[in-house]
Amino acid sequence: LAAMGTTSAFAPSSFIGSRQTTVATSPPFGALYMDALSIQETTTQFSHFISDASTEPLLAFADQGQNLAGIFFQASLLPYLLFLYFLGFRGNRTPAAGAYGFQFVLVFVAATIPSGIISKLTYGSSLADVDWLHGGAEALLTAANVMIALGFKEAATNPQPSENTLKLGRLVTLGAAALFAASCALGPNLGFEAHSPFLLGIGDLGADATLALPWVTHSEPANALSIPTWAIHFSSVFEFLFAMQLVWNFADVTKNQKWKGLTWGMLPLHASGICACTYHFFYNPSVLQFLVSMQAGFTCLGNITCAIAAYRIAVSNGWTLSEANPFPKSPTSPEGLMVDAAAALPLETVQAKESNLILVGKLAALTVFSSYLLKYGELGLDLPFTANAPVALAMVLGFPAVTAYAFAQQSEGGLSLPSFGGGEDGEGPSLSMEDVKKYGVSGTVAYVLTELAFWAVAFPVASTALYQTSGHWPDVINDSADRATVLGFIFAGANVARLLVPLRLGAALALAPWVDENLLNRKES
Numbered sequence: 001l002a003a004m005g006t007t008s009a010f011a012p013s014s015f016i017g018s019r020q021t022t023v024a025t026s027p028p029f030g031a032l033y034m035d036a037l038s039i040q041e042t043t044t045q046f047s048h049f050i051s052d053a054s055t056e057p058l059l060a061f062a063d064q065g066q067n068l069a070g071i072f073f074q075a076s077l078l079p080y081l082l083f084l085y086f087l088g089f090r091g092n093r094t095p096a097a098g099a100y101g102f103q104f105v106l107v108f109v110a111a112t113i114p115s116g117i118i119s120k121l122t123y124g125s126s127l128a129d130v131d132w133l134h135g136g137a138e139a140l141l142t143a144a145n146v147m148i149a150l151g152f153k154e155a156a157t158n159p160q161p162s163e164n165t166l167k168l169g170r171l172v173t174l175g176a177a178a179l180f181a182a183s184c185a186l187g188p189n190l191g192f193e194a195h196s197p198f199l200l201g202i203g204d205l206g207a208d209a210t211l212a213l214p215w216v217t218h219s220e221p222a223n224a225l226s227i228p229t230w231a232i233h234f235s236s237v238f239e240f241l242f243a244m245q246l247v248w249n250f251a252d253v254t255k256n257q258k259w260k261g262l263t264w265g266m267l268p269l270h271a272s273g274i275c276a277c278t279y280h281f282f283y284n285p286s287v288l289q290f291l292v293s294m295q296a297g298f299t300c301l302g303n304i305t306c307a308i309a310a311y312r313i314a315v316s317n318g319w320t321l322s323e324a325n326p327f328p329k330s331p332t333s334p335e336g337l338m339v340d341a342a343a344a345l346p347l348e349t350v351q352a353k354e355s356n357l358i359l360v361g362k363l364a365a366l367t368v369f370s371s372y373l374l375k376y377g378e379l380g381l382d383l384p385f386t387a388n389a390p391v392a393l394a395m396v397l398g399f400p401a402v403t404a405y406a407f408a409q410q411s412e413g414g415l416s417l418p419s420f421g422g423g424e425d426g427e428g429p430s431l432s433m434e435d436v437k438k439y440g441v442s443g444t445v446a447y448v449l450t451e452l453a454f455w456a457v458a459f460p461v462a463s464t465a466l467y468q469t470s471g472h473w474p475d476v477i478n479d480s481a482d483r484a485t486v487l488g489f490i491f492a493g494a495n496v497a498r499l500l501v502p503l504r505l506g507a508a509l510a511l512a513p514w515v516d517e518n519l520l521n522r523k524e525s
Contacts (some may be wrong), residue, residue, distance in 0.1 A: 072296030091317030092240025135229035173294025268302030
């Protein structure tokens, strides 16, 4: 469930495959290659496929479920379903096309399962290294992000949004999913190999042309992403960022500032997508496998924060526990009438600054430029071929930090961290848990969120430390020694982190007002 980024809701914006398996990681998309196979041949192949899968219970999704990333991805599903439930509350006036885009992410997640199994059984590789499957799967996430962006943009700029956007979007996205399913079934029999490029590698430079570039000092590895696959990844990231901005602006359209909380909730999913792109930047090396766990952790965290944000929006628009009652409600209940009245309020639309055609043109130009710049520009650098973990971590945390800063600047008054005193010997008072408790429930929730962020980083780092020392990734489910070792690394890191207690408490204090305003709805209560 990668990245509503990732980037996913499960991987909202990009795809990562684990070394052993890559099914439940991030955005997939579908290039389809169809051929005429006899029913008998297809049936025989499928029966062999099922037989092979049944003899290897740790394949693909089952295998993913035995490692840390798999645990995070599986834990991501329930919060995402809760997010969809609260987002769809009628009082929210959520754009239909935008809600459908978020729902379609589930189709993408489902598509990663067969594609991951095929990449493992047929090619013995992770999905991240099978370009035609990888790019095809990722396209489904791109389609979801497009629907999210189009839905919120049209709702904000068109007083009478057309239903054609949703109808056409459904036709295109479901058609793409069907084509991808067909490609999974027929592609291997059409001669597509592990490193066959997505969309036949349209736009890729030949080997001679690549080596002729004046800055090139390295040859591309066999598992390098093709231009179409890189374009899909970049477009997913850009579309998700665009969608975050549109959700932010929707707060003004609805006169409900709680919508801005959803943008903040989407931030970890953006980080999840950056994990995937960083992994691909370094050509998917096994020594950077911790990025897979980080992506899964950010996905789980992002789905939780999005669910909380959607709950906050729904409550502010009249949702109560009685709404969860599946039995028909009285048409004259005061609560229901109030919600219906709120749902019928018109949106305060604004004039579109640019047409959809111009926006698509800009997105296409930026996507193509970024794809060529990264794919062929990195061949002149030594960094992508050295699998530098600190640099990878800086990339994963740095880009989302810039995004967070940009939205913080748009907030009223921005966000500021309190100053930290040095206690009795310092220049000011020291921070303690008592300061956090002064904020009541808001302070406690803020502190829990900061601690969750610590653990989201601690598990991948500890897993990487074990890999670097023992040569294998931890199996925390079946191997007690691995479990004890990982916990030992985390315990050691926690003791080091005690040195940063003032910073962690300060972060919780800085976050508490936002939690109070955007998550707990204390003003409405």
